[in-house]
Amino acid sequence: MKIIAYIYSNPLLETAPEENSWGWEIDKVYQDLGKERSQLQKLFTDCKTEPANYLLIRRLEELGDNVEQVSDRLREFEEMGIIVISTEQPYTSDAVKLLTLLQQIQYQQRSRRIRQGHAQNRLDSAPPPGKAPYGYRKSKDKYTIDRSTSPVVKEFFEHFILYGSLRGSVRHLAKKYGKKISVTTGKRWLTNPVYRGDTAYQTGDIISNTHVGIISREEAAQIDRLLRRNSRLPSRTASAPRSLAGLVVCSQCQSQMIVTRVTQRHQDKEYLYLRALDCPQTPKCRAIAYQTVLERTIETVCRDLPVAVAGVNFPQLDSIKDNIGRAIARQQEILQQLPPLIETGVLDSETAKLRAYKIRTEISQLEAKLAILPPVNLRSVAQAVSIPQFWLDLSEVERRFYLREFIRQINIIRHHQEWNLEIIFIF
Template sequence: MKIIAYSYTDPLLEVAPDPLMWGWEIDSVYQDLGERQQLRQLLEDCKEEPANYLLIRRLAELGDSVEEVCDRILDLESLGIQMITTESAAYHQTPLQLLQEIQSRQRSDRIRQGHAQRRLKASPAPGKAPYGYRRGKDRYILDRSAAPVVKDFFEQFLLYGSLRGAVRYLEKKYAKKISASTGQRWLTNPVYRGDTAYKNGEILSDTHAAIVSREEAAQIDRLLRRNRRLPPRTASANRSLAGLVVCGECQSPMTITRVTASRKPGEYLYLRPTKCFKQPKCRAISYQEVLEQTIERICQDLPRAVATVNVPNMDGIKGTITHEIAAKQDILAQLPTLTENGILDSETAQLRAYKLRTEISQLQSRMASLPPVDLQAIAQAVSISQFWLDLSESERRFYFREFIRQIEINRQDSSWEIELVFIF
């Protein structure tokens, strides 16, 4: 008994399957990529030495139209070959059902091929352009009235690290109302960074004019990662210690309470536990006193903590990635010449260019995720108490969260002291 297998792969839609995927003792495996030369070879070989069974994933792989598929089925049946499909139950279907399945599959493939052709040309995905852009002939173009609004939104987020604060800023300055979830999508949308993302998860870099630079995008990603560690809504709180302080006795998060005296100007701020299980409950502590001690401790403890961190050689890592990007860009620049000289056909060159551009995009993402500055140098710069005292509360909030994961208050009878837990 002779068993053979056949597969057809459209290089625009998928990669060729592993020849060992069949899980049978196969005598011969025929694989086509883009054209069906191996299918013709299969038929020629079976005329000389017929096979008993042909394994195939789907009957639709036998041709580009229903007529071609039917002709190939008749050719195989005339040679006495029994077909076994592994991804559809063809042997349980009526001829009409089988025809409908083939038509549906080929219609789906044609739609996917159209989308794939758009990806090869780095054209935008179907659908409405994101706010701030308009659809051009083959790429997004800036909407001159809306792009400045988006740019201002990003700048506000970069300045204060607060998503809800940036959303409120848009409504106040431009009367542009968006939800926090929409703002979150803006911050993570590759389109605003000059890239085009597709439903298959792949991203092409530098396909159109960007609203935010690569450096700004990297900082946005760092701020979003940092804010995810904080309790809900504290990322946009007015006070710099919001979301950072925990009671060492009951391990309860501490919230900021504002108290005003009757007929007296000014207000008093306290930190009190929100979920204290002790009786009597842990008492509230002056916000200003905790703030002053936090500044004192960060100036003392931060340089020592940074000195113990094993920081990798960022310059070396960035140099390696930069070299890889340059090498791929050099290959990309050679493709038009290879096509003109007949070494590559246009379709192969387009596929190679698309693969190179996605690889470049991945390398740029790796580069953006690396720390942007020397941690030891910045630790020395911020270890001066006057630096912190000169900042506003919102600015202090921004910098505290760059270094501090948690502030723990340890109580000792009538006194207390704080312990800082750094993010590294």
């Protein structure tokens, strides 16, 4: 008894399966990649001289590009006395079952043609289907900046970079331009690769530098750092007006401390306090004057931040950046070698496009790793913010930005009626 197998796969859509993945003892495997089915023709030729008993395939639609081709080739196998077994469909050389599968085969082939068209667009770095993001227009092969709407998007990004508040940036956009967007839409804008000059596809792949970005690479890296920083904070505190909001925790009851405002009747003056939000103790932990905690926080930052930054291993960080930079340079060199290989006939155009696409996605991944690393000027920044006068000259919103740039958490440590604070830095 002779058993053979046939595999057809398109490298644009899937990875070719292993030849020994059938679970049967196969005498020979015929495998085609891409558009041509030369191995299928060789299979027919071989079967005319050395007939087989069984042919294994994964799905019937792998035998042709349309229902007519599939039906004709199944009839040829039937005339040669070969039993066709589809391992992923309920078919074993049965005409009745074939009739029930024809509609499914037609649908699968139509879906495959659509996905092949999308895959071809990816190879050409063309935009995916659908409407262009706000601030862009879609041309035939790339995104182009919409001069009438891009200033609105640019203003949104600049406001977020300056204040680090998503909700605040959404409100700013509505107030200045009358452009009302939801917080969810604003979050999508901040993370959308298109605004950075990259094209993202439904597969999750990202191709860098396909068009002009509305924000620079440096601005994109700062936005990513701000988003990571805000994700560590309790909900809605990212846009809170007070600089300590979301940072302070009572170490005695492990409760988050929130800023509360107290006023007196017929007086304009207000008093700010930090109190435990969900203190389970009896009596509850006492509230602490906000200004006192702020002053001690600034004092502790000025004293301890330079020491904490000095402990960061900058040579190792530089080494990581250099390694990533060299990896990017190597991939770019490979990209430059592809055109001569096409001219000499070593690579055909389709294979070269597929290789270039994979290299460009790898470059995008390396650039993403490089962007999340901390800035190299951390030590000089630490020296600047270690001066008490620096903090006194800032507004509360500006203090909020800098405190969250360095501090992960502020612990209030109580000793009877007294208390101290401990600062946990991000690095």
